[in-house]
Amino acid sequence: MGSEGEHVLTMDTLNPNVIELQYAVRGPIVARATEIENEIKTGTKKPFAKVVKANIGDCHATGQKPLTFIRQVIALCTYPELLKSSEFEEDAKERSRKIMAACKGQSIGSYTDSCGLMVIREDVAEYIAQRDGYPSNPADIVLSTGASDGIKSVMTLLLTGGKGKDVAGFLIPIPQYPLYSAAISEFGAYPIPYYLNEKTKWSLEVSELERALADAKPHCKPRAIVVINPGNPTGAVLSKENIKEIIKFARRHGLFLMADEVYQHNIWAEGAKFFSFKQVLQEMGAPYNKMELASFMSASKGFMGECGYRGGYAEVINLQPEVRAEYYKSISAKLCPPVSGQTVIDCIVKPPKSGEPSYQKFMAEKAEVLSKLKEKAKFVTELFNSIEGISCNEVMGAMYAFPRIYLPEKAIKAAEAAGQTPDSFYCFALLEETGICTVPGSGFREEPGTYHFRTTILPQMDELKTVLNNFKTFHLNFLEKYK
Amino acid sequence: MGSEGEHVLTMDTLNPNVIELQYAVRGPIVARATEIENEIKTGTKKPFAKVVKANIGDCHATGQKPLTFIRQVIALCTYPELLKSSEFEEDAKERSRKIMAACKGQSIGSYTDSCGLMVIREDVAEYIAQRDGYPSNPADIVLSTGASDGIKSVMTLLLTGGKGKDVAGFLIPIPQYPLYSAAISEFGAYPIPYYLNEKTKWSLEVSELERALADAKPHCKPRAIVVINPGNPTGAVLSKENIKEIIKFARRHGLFLMADEVYQHNIWAEGAKFFSFKQVLQEMGAPYNKMELASFMSASKGFMGECGYRGGYAEVINLQPEVRAEYYKSISAKLCPPVSGQTVIDCIVKPPKSGEPSYQKFMAEKAEVLSKLKEKAKFVTELFNSIEGISCNEVMGAMYAFPRIYLPEKAIKAAEAAGQTPDSFYCFALLEETGICTVPGSGFREEPGTYHFRTTILPQMDELKTVLNNFKTFHLNFLEKYK
Numbered sequence: 028m029g030s031e032g033e034h035v036l037t038m039d040t041l042n043p044n045v046i047e048l049q050y051a052v053r054g055p056i057v058a059r060a061t062e063i064e065n066e067i068k069t070g071t072k073k074p075f076a077k078v079v080k081a082n083i084g085d086c087h088a089t090g091q092k093p094l095t096f097i098r099q100v101i102a103l104c105t106y107p108e109l110l111k112s113s114e115f116e117e118d119a120k121e122r123s124r125k126i127m128a129a130c131k132g133q134s135i136g137s138y139t140d141s142c143g144l145m146v147i148r149e150d151v152a153e154y155i156a157q158r159d160g161y162p163s164n165p166a167d168i169v170l171s172t173g174a175s176d177g178i179k180s181v182m183t184l185l186l187t188g189g190k191g192k193d194v195a196g197f198l199i200p201i202p203q204y205p206l207y208s209a210a211i212s213e214f215g216a217y218p219i220p221y222y223l224n225e226k227t228k229w230s231l232e233v234s235e236l237e238r239a240l241a242d243a244k245p246h247c248k249p250r251a252i253v254v255i256n257p258g259n260p261t262g263a264v265l266s267k268e269n270i271k272e273i274i275k276f277a278r279r280h281g282l283f284l285m286a287d288e289v290y291q292h293n294i295w296a297e298g299a300k301f302f303s304f305k306q307v308l309q310e311m312g313a314p315y316n317k318m319e320l321a322s323f324m325s326a327s328k329g330f331m332g333e334c335g336y337r338g339g340y341a342e343v344i345n346l347q348p349e350v351r352a353e354y355y356k357s358i359s360a361k362l363c364p365p366v367s368g369q370t371v372i373d374c375i376v377k378p379p380k381s382g383e384p385s386y387q388k389f390m391a392e393k394a395e396v397l398s399k400l401k402e403k404a405k406f407v408t409e410l411f412n413s414i415e416g417i418s419c420n421e422v423m424g425a426m427y428a429f430p431r432i433y434l435p436e437k438a439i440k441a442a443e444a445a446g447q448t449p450d451s452f453y454c455f456a457l458l459e460e461t462g463i464c465t466v467p468g469s470g471f472r473e474e475p476g477t478y479h480f481r482t483t484i485l486p487q488m489d490e491l492k493t494v495l496n497n498f499k500t501f502h503l504n505f506l507e508k509y510k
Numbered sequence: 511m512g513s514e515g516e517h518v519l520t521m522d523t524l525n526p527n528v529i530e531l532q533y534a535v536r537g538p539i540v541a542r543a544t545e546i547e548n549e550i551k552t553g554t555k556k557p558f559a560k561v562v563k564a565n566i567g568d569c570h571a572t573g574q575k576p577l578t579f580i581r582q583v584i585a586l587c588t589y590p591e592l593l594k595s596s597e598f599e600e601d602a603k604e605r606s607r608k609i610m611a612a613c614k615g616q617s618i619g620s621y622t623d624s625c626g627l628m629v630i631r632e633d634v635a636e637y638i639a640q641r642d643g644y645p646s647n648p649a650d651i652v653l654s655t656g657a658s659d660g661i662k663s664v665m666t667l668l669l670t671g672g673k674g675k676d677v678a679g680f681l682i683p684i685p686q687y688p689l690y691s692a693a694i695s696e697f698g699a700y701p702i703p704y705y706l707n708e709k710t711k712w713s714l715e716v717s718e719l720e721r722a723l724a725d726a727k728p729h730c731k732p733r734a735i736v737v738i739n740p741g742n743p744t745g746a747v748l749s750k751e752n753i754k755e756i757i758k759f760a761r762r763h764g765l766f767l768m769a770d771e772v773y774q775h776n777i778w779a780e781g782a783k784f785f786s787f788k789q790v791l792q793e794m795g796a797p798y799n800k801m802e803l804a805s806f807m808s809a810s811k812g813f814m815g816e817c818g819y820r821g822g823y824a825e826v827i828n829l830q831p832e833v834r835a836e837y838y839k840s841i842s843a844k845l846c847p848p849v850s851g852q853t854v855i856d857c858i859v860k861p862p863k864s865g866e867p868s869y870q871k872f873m874a875e876k877a878e879v880l881s882k883l884k885e886k887a888k889f890v891t892e893l894f895n896s897i898e899g900i901s902c903n904e905v906m907g908a909m910y911a912f913p914r915i916y917l918p919e920k921a922i923k924a925a926e927a928a929g930q931t932p933d934s935f936y937c938f939a940l941l942e943e944t945g946i947c948t949v950p951g952s953g954f955r956e957e958p959g960t961y962h963f964r965t966t967i968l969p970q971m972d973e974l975k976t977v978l979n980n981f982k983t984f985h986l987n988f989l990e991k992y993k
Contacts, residue, residue, distance in 0.1 A: 034830055038830075042666060052842075054839075080614075087615040090615055092617075101588045101589075102592065105585045106584075134571075136570045136814075184524060282518065319517060335850075337820075346517075360688070365655070
């Protein structure tokens, strides 16, 4: 309790977990980028015309268009008068009627069940079954406010309520999408980092998983392994064999599997294919197909990029019935995910079918987005690899490049003097000189002594070329300056 | 870590905080109500035609209509082609243009800042300033995914990271909206219940606050006091004097103020007026106007009832700047609240103005909703008070009645034998015999030896009359059965 007259919340009394928590994707460099944007607005002269926010996978922000069918369905649900309008396709109208009929009072302004509308959960299960060739139970589907919310809800179940050596440990990839480390900090849990192997296209080696787990065991209660596939920030797409090894590892050590598969629609590399953990688990048969697995998906990525709608789901299988009941109880006080976000998910998992009025347009719009991303993935990989002092593993999937920068010793020393990690120092300089906002590799963690940054591949191709040109100029100057 | 072959998650290994957590509004009685609904669907004969879900403040579920302006603005943002349609009013179009212009890529599918769109935060601040007569800073406004999300974010700041006597304590009203007790359980924090006084219209007495705090001090670090005004489930509306006393109490003891004001538009009693904690704090001047205060508002209640959109905000004042930075960092990994929910908030805080095309309709629709609720509040209060064995404080505000039931000794014993709290026993019987789903008072906590239930006042008047008739019959039979 504070004293009379003093602040209750000071840096001394604030939740220490909050102080520890970092989320680099929206961290200090982004704050500086926004400052610069405001400086430009108020007329300050800069060596560049505008800031390019390549720090976050925010698809529409760089000009990607929403899919017509999705927006039609949501508009109809929002304003049902539009059912009378010939502007809207019949299949969009039918979908909106189905969703509204499932809503209490036929309004998307009503709360839904905490797991989301059952009709949508059924469509998700059908999508999964078709994708994998193995059944999916709608009762295992939990819609969420973006994938992030679903991920945190599952992590909450795995916490131990203990302290010190009794805290829950979570195996997380390095480099990793920093939601996981942020949530671990917030929960006071224990991160167990396992290094992906940059030399072999960011592959995930079981020997490294064993090493990480062995190191962590004295310090925590290991509970789960998080795998991001396709990877973020790496873009690596796991082979089926690799997934099998991971599953066997998890089984050997009694770990809960958490598969972050939000980029499952974003596969670029020739010969790469997305295999869901669910599918591989089923394929492996007993005893693996009885393991606890949570697989996460989002409305924010893929070909739809509806980040602002906060749609997502988890398929969580093989829970004990009482545990499942506790899980559903634990999310009940949130009430429910936003119904328009649930609707986006429905449109993604059950798109228009061949012969239906929206089909052609949907497929064309989807193909456009994906082909452009594929083109950009290739372009960006080649470009980074063509520049002295940079190497970049192939962007096999997802929507980021995570190039490695080989920084001269003088730059590393300058960074130390400035109190920054070397890649932060580099990225801040890049921002100040070119307006390009990326995220330093240290924000995702990396093998010590290696430096990276993450950029999205989202800007339109023209802009991307200009941006990368400016980047190249900056980089070569930087190498020169600190050689 | 689990062993090979065993479930990772069992009732023994599940997060104990999750096991402890309860949220009665969606608790076991609601699960049973849903079961009964399904039984009816599959043809099972019941003494009633349908289940009436009077357990949750879900406005549209019982036939309340959304406001046209709100839905037009959202539809336009969703599907900007509609800007060409004469079906939509010019002021709705203008609002949608303003919001889309503020979105990156002009799409509501883009992420926004984690605190929400600045143009909306500015409108919220303007609303608050006009309501209270004191300025509000947009930088203090944090949009959230419903009020619930905003409330938990602030509570997270106040946790201590400690265990045992070092856990954070939160003063919460009894009876209370059980989000608070659920969050406290989830966080492993310490609840400090203070009893509202049923004899004096659920008033909040400082002597009781002092008592509660003194009792709790040996067991925790008291950090904050939660006040719900208008009250949930009580509907009590605090006088300005009462609010001043609470503020002085909080200052004396160095407590953070949390004011849940989601029902601020729902004021029914003659002579009752909503005073915001913010206004009273400012009016009291120094030193009170420098106290830390978080005030919460939602898109789910009031006259709009847009529960499914998950809109809300917190105004959080007088934080130290470094603490505020930490707060905003702590919410950054959620990314942002759903943009359509942010849009609902904007329409509520900045409704059409006199002379604008949507104004008349907006005001008429708003008045319709509020007048009906007011009528129902009065009706329900009078009805409950006319029934033997029940008394009910006036429903001064919000959207619930929380009648007291005087249960015969035999009923209390029967409840014990059934392993239920007496009001659970009563409410389950009510559900089974009439299909009316309410929430037992024990779910909100209550003075020991007193029994209550919470019902919404939301069903349409015709249905409400029928429901309450059936209730009365049940109640008198119940008294007879257990006399």
